[in-house]
Amino acid sequence: MNEKYELNKNLAQMLKGGVIMDVVTPEEAKIAQEAGAVAVMALEKVPSDIRKEGGVARMSDPQMIKSIMEAVSIPVMAKVRIGHFVEAQILESLGIDYIDESEVLTPADDLFHINKQDFKVPFVCGAKDIGEALRRIEEGASMIRTKGEAGTGNVVEAVRHMRTVSDSIRKLTVMPKEELMTFAKETGSPYNLVQYVAENGKLPVINFAAGGIATPADAALMMQLGCDGVFVGSGIFKSENPQKRASAIVKAVTYYNDPKIISDVSEDLGEPMSGLTIESLETPYANRGW
Numbered sequence: 664m665n666e667k668y669e670l671n672k673n674l675a676q677m678l679k680g681g682v683i684m685d686v687v688t689p690e691e692a693k694i695a696q697e698a699g700a701v702a703v704m705a706l707e708k709v710p711s712d713i714r715k716e717g718g719v720a721r722m723s724d725p726q727m728i729k730s731i732m733e734a735v736s737i738p739v740m741a742k743v744r745i746g747h748f749v750e751a752q753i754l755e756s757l758g759i760d761y762i763d764e765s766e767v768l769t770p771a772d773d774l775f776h777i778n779k780q781d782f783k784v785p786f787v788c789g790a791k792d793i794g795e796a797l798r799r800i801e802e803g804a805s806m807i808r809t810k811g812e813a814g815t816g817n818v819v820e821a822v823r824h825m826r827t828v829s830d831s832i833r834k835l836t837v838m839p840k841e842e843l844m845t846f847a848k849e850t851g852s853p854y855n856l857v858q859y860v861a862e863n864g865k866l867p868v869i870n871f872a873a874g875g876i877a878t879p880a881d882a883a884l885m886m887q888l889g890c891d892g893v894f895v896g897s898g899i900f901k902s903e904n905p906q907k908r909a910s911a912i913v914k915a916v917t918y919y920n921d922p923k924i925i926s927d928v929s930e931d932l933g934e935p936m937s938g939l940t941i942e943s944l945e946t947p948y949a950n951r952g953w
């Protein structure tokens with residue numbers, strides 16, 4: 664990989680330990696920044712509204728993205744459809760800080776993800792397991808997020824994906840060298856990255872948890888399960904008191920090992936977003952991409 668990729672990976676490290684919040688207006692972006700978000704994701708609708716509305720979800724209006732970039736000083740991310748490299752070219756031309764090739768939008772290509780090595784801007788991509796994570800990294804992603812099920816307010820899939828990735832990492836660290844190639848073949852992982860994980864006991868890029876995080880306790884749970892930070896979308900701005908919940912989630916991520924602090928910040932937050940069971944979903948987003 665090129666020098667730019669190394670820089671992008673290091674840049675993404677600066678988000679470690681933080682919360683990235685989905686915002687749909689400059690006002691929400693300011694609330695997120697004041698609450699201590701390390702970055703915002705600019706989009707027209709949070710995932711729970713995308714689910715409700717159905718239809719085809721695409722990249723947001725560039726003007727709306729620009730208005731959020733003007734409103735805050737923290738990094739701004741925005742989403743493109745899986746495989747839609749022209750949407751990515753547009754976002755790069757806007758000077759966006761990160762591009763999320765996201766399963767929350769309707770995929771534009773059911774076979775191929777974007778070759779992220781063609782771009783200077785860092786990419787974040789979703790993954791359910793280690794093979795998917797390492798394939799996206801080989802394509803040039805500087806950051807991974809476990810997918811979870813966005814827009815459900817239900818953390819169960821986020822937990823499952825994080826445990827699945829961590830379990831594979833653990834296994835790789837004790838795997839005899841002669842077994843690594845078979846692991847690469849069976850999981851569809853690039854062999855060089857399998858070797859990296861086996862030697863280092865971690866992915867070569869940061870890994871955030873996403874999809875379904877709705878409470879400070881959910882966020883701390885994901886941190887204790889080993890992620891480097893969290894994305895929260897619907898959980899904040901679809902709750903009764905977004906301002907209070909946003910800072911509570913930031914505190915819970917910072918002090919994720921301190922139940923007393925997590926308890927204190929969980930008090931009197933107002934109603935959380937209403938949740939969905941995974942069994943009731945018409946379209947599980949996590950199955951988009953491969």
Ligand SMILES: O=C(CO)[C@H](O)[C@H](O)COP(=O)(O)O
Nearest residue numbers: 765813814873874875896897
């Ligand atoms: O879409 C995202 C990443 O691509 C969101 O940031 C994240 O998944 C939000 O999910 P939720 O609304 O469940 O918090």
